Each structure stands twice: as C-alpha cells, then as structure tokens.
Amino acid sequence: xxxxxxxxxxxxxxxxxxxxxxxxxxxxxxxxxxxxxxxxxxxxxxxxxxxxxxxxxxxxxxxxxxxxxxxxxxxxxxxxxxxxxxxxxxxxxxxxxxxxxxxxxxxxxxxxxxxxxxxxxxxxxxxxxxxxxxxxxxxxxxxxxxxxxxxxxxxxxxxxxxxxxxxxxxxxxxxxxxxxxxxxxxxxxxxxxxxxxxxxxxxxxxxxxxxxxxxxxxxxxxxxxxxxxxxxxxxxxxxxxxxxxxxxxxxxxxxxxxxxxxxxxxxxxxxxxxxxxxxxxxxxxxxxxxxxxxxxxxxxxxxxxxxxxxxxxxxxxxxxxxxxx
Numbered sequence: 617x618x619x620x621x622x623x624x625x626x627x628x629x630x631x632x633x634x635x636x637x638x639x640x641x642x643x644x645x646x647x648x649x650x651x652x653x654x655x656x657x658x659x660x661x662x663x664x665x666x667x668x669x670x671x672x673x674x675x676x677x678x679x680x681x682x683x684x685x686x687x688x689x690x691x692x693x694x695x696x697x698x699x700x701x702x703x704x705x706x707x708x709x710x711x712x713x714x715x716x717x718x719x720x721x722x723x724x725x726x727x728x729x730x731x732x733x734x735x736x737x738x739x740x741x742x743x744x745x746x747x748x749x750x751x752x753x754x755x756x757x758x759x760x761x762x763x764x765x766x767x768x769x770x771x772x773x774x775x776x777x778x779x780x781x782x783x784x785x786x787x788x789x790x791x792x793x794x795x796x797x798x799x800x801x802x803x804x805x806x807x808x809x810x811x812x813x814x815x816x817x818x819x820x821x822x823x824x825x826x827x828x829x830x831x832x833x834x835x836x837x838x839x840x841x842x843x844x845x846x847x848x849x850x851x852x853x854x855x856x857x858x859x860x861x862x863x864x865x866x867x868x869x870x871x872x873x874x875x876x877x878x879x880x881x882x883x884x885x886x887x888x889x890x891x892x893x894x895x896x897x898x899x900x901x902x903x904x905x906x907x908x909x910x911x912x913x914x915x916x917x918x919x920x921x922x923x924x925x926x927x928x929x930x931x932x933x934x935x936x937x938x939x940x941x
Contacts, residue, residue, distance in 0.1 A: 622686070625698065629705060636664060637691045638705075644698035645686065646705060656708035659732040663692055700724045707737040715744050719755040719790060722748050727763065746772055753777035754802075758790040761798035767939055770798075774805055774937050778887040782806045805937045806886070813882035816931040817924055818875045826857045837916045838909040839871040839901060849904045870900045874917075878924065886932055894921050 622639055624630040625646040634647030653660035684691040694701065699716075703725045706713050716722045722744055729738040749756040749772050757773035760766040782803065791799065819826040835841070843851055853866040874897035881888050898917045902910040 625702065628709070628711065629702075632687075634689060637686055637689050638701060639691050639693045640698040640701050641695050642697050644701075645691070646698075646701055647689070648705065653705075653708050657732045657734050660708075696728050697724065700728050704728050704732060704734065704737065707734060707740070713740075715740060717748070719748055719752045719759055723756070723759040723763070726769075742769075745769060749773040749776040750779070752788075753780065754782070754786075754788045755790040757802055758788065758792075758794040758798070761795065762793040770939060771937055774802055775887075775932075777802065777806060778809050778932065779885055779889075781884045801938050805935065809886040809932045809935045810883045812931040812935050813886040813928045814879045816927040817882065818879045837920060838905060838912050839868045839916065839920075840865060842868070842905045842909040844906040844909070846906045847904065848906070848910070852904075868901065868904065870897060870904060873897070873900075882928060886928070890921050890925060894918060 620643060622643045622645045625644050629646040629648060631647055634649060636648050636650045636653075638646040638648060640646070650660075650664045654664060684693075696704070699721060703714075703716060703721075707729075716725050722741065726738065726741045726745060729741055745756065749769075753773050753776035757770055757777060760769035760773055763769075784803065852869040854869045854872040855864050856867055856872065857864050874893065877893050877897070878890060881890070881893065894917055898914040901913040901917065905913055
C-alpha cells in the first residue's frame with residue numbers, strides 16, 4: 617500500500633455523503649455508498665462487515681477499534697490501483713462506463729472484475745480483450761499467460777498474433793511478466809501455423825510446384841485460360857501439379873509468382889492480409905492478358921484468393937496451441 621497522505625478520487629467518488637472509503641494501493645480514497653456496491657458484488661457485501669452509517673453520519677473511533685477511519689468514515693484498503701478501481705466502481709454505479717484501452721490496464725480490470733465477481737463487467741471486458749488482442753496480440757498474450765486460468769485469453773491472443781510476424785528474439789514490454797515456457801509455446805504455435813498455412817497455398821516438390829485441390833473449384837479462371845491472339849503480351853506459363861487429379865496445369869507465370877509471394881507471406885505471418893499482394897498481382901495480370909480477360913482478372917483473382925484464405929484458416933485451425941510443458 618502507498619504511504620503518505622491519501623488523496624481523494626475524482627467525482628463522483630469524492631462526495632461527503634459516502635458511508636465507506638475504498639483506499640487503493642496507490643493511496644487514492646474512493647468515497648462510496650455501501651448499499652450500491654453490495655448490490656453489485658457479493659464480495660463487496662462481505663467486505664462491508666461493519667454496520668453502515670447513514671449518509672453524512674460520522675462514526676467516532678473507540679480505543680479498542682483497530683478499524684481505520686477518515687472523517688468518521690470506515691476505510692477499506694484494497695490491492696488494486698486507482699485506475700483499476702475507477703473502472704470497477706463505474707460499473708457498479710449508474711455512470712458513464714469508459715473501458716480501458718491499453719492491454720495492461722485492461723487485464724488488471726479483468727482480474728479485478730473476477731476477483732469481485734462483477735459478472736457484467738467481466739463480460740464487457742472479455743469483449744474488449746478480444747478487440748485489444750487484435751491490436752496488441754503479443755502484449756495481451758504475455759499478460760494473459762501471467763494469470764492463472766487464463767487459457768481462453770491466451771488462445772485468443774495467440775491466434776491474433778498470427779496476423780503479425782513473430783521472429784525469434786522479438787519482444788514487447790509486457791513479456792517481462794511471462795515465463796520462458798509461455799514464450800516457447802507461442803513461438804512454436806506461430807511456426808507450426810506458418811508451415812501449415814504455407815502448405816495450404818503451395819507445396820513444393822519435384823519437378824513441379826503443387827497446388828492443393830481444395831483451393832481450386834473450377835477451370836474457368838482467366839489465369840488458366842487466356843490464350844487469345846489479342847493478348848497484350850505473349851503467354852508465359854508455368855506448370856502446376858494437382859496431385860489429387862494427377863494433372864499438370866499451365867498457368868500464367870505471374871500467377872505462380874503470386875502464389876509464391878503469398879506462401880512466403882504466411883511463413884512470416886500465417887493470417888496476414890492478402891489484400892496488398894492481390895492488388896499488385898491483379899494489376900500485373902491485367903498488363904499481360906487480352907482486353908476481355910484483363911477486365912475479369914481482378915474478380916477472378918479475388919474469388920480464388922478467398923478460397924486460399926479459407927484453406928489457410930482451415931489449416932491453421934487444425935494446429936493446436938500447447939499450453940503445458
């Protein structure tokens with residue numbers, strides 16, 4: 617607990633009509649109404665074992681009373697910081713309820729919501745955690761791994777971390793809270809997902825590259841068919857083997873380059889966005905095909921890319937996240 621003279625919390629937790637004071641670990645006094653907190657949380661109800669005073673009433677401390685008072689109001693010390701307690705109390709009172717944005721503040725508030733059994737706040741914070749994990753996945757994973765029983769949150773953050781590269785030795789500040797085992801679990805999961813995602817796009821094997829069957833739903837794509845006389849450039853093709861059909865397809869070489877680029881991309885970040893590469897290679901395709909096919913190439917590429925994305929997601933979903941040694 618903080619030492620020194622405590623300071624008052626900001627409104628509305630500084631009213632003289634309060635009949636209890638919650639003092640945080642950083643020395644901030646929240647003046648509250650016991651009845652409101654007791655309705656919101658059974659844990660708070662157990663904390664307020666003293667008979668409540670009437671609003672504005674002050675209690676005189678007896679010599680044999682070791683309860684601390686301030687202005688005649690009983691003081692209850694807690695281990696939470698003022699930032700965390702402010703979030704908690706605002707969800708007990710009928711007030712505006714801003715939620716924390718930073719990963720550390722969010723996790724602290726989620727820990728407190730569970731400690732004090734404020735179920736509606738926990739549900740709100742879990743939704744915010746999901747959004748926060750997509751913005752700060754490594755931070756959220758590290759903080760979740762430092763808590764007991766937070767496997768669900770670890771899995772959410774680990775899955776979100778697949779959208780960004782996770783190179784060996786890369787750290788964020790919150791990683792100081794997690795164990796070496798948790799770091800290895802995440803790195804191993806990221807690597808296994810990267811390999812699975814890459815194989816879902818393109819497989820290498822002599823003498824041809826192989827395209828998994830589930831990513832091809834037909835043969836009417838312009839990057840397979842355009843061999844018209846009015847092509848802007850002579851056709852340059854590469855062969856791709858469809859193992860399941862035992863068939864080799866001649867496709868546009870720029871399309872094979874697209875597959876290779878995507879395969880390399882997911883080796884760095886298994887669930888990375890394909891949008892940038894899709895736009896780049898659609899433009900390249902439009903510069904080589906006939907006018908009619910060039911008009912269709914972006915739509916055909918987008919349709920095929922959606923199949924690739926679904927294949928990658930299926931492959932990643934089959935990779936387990938190891939959370940135990």
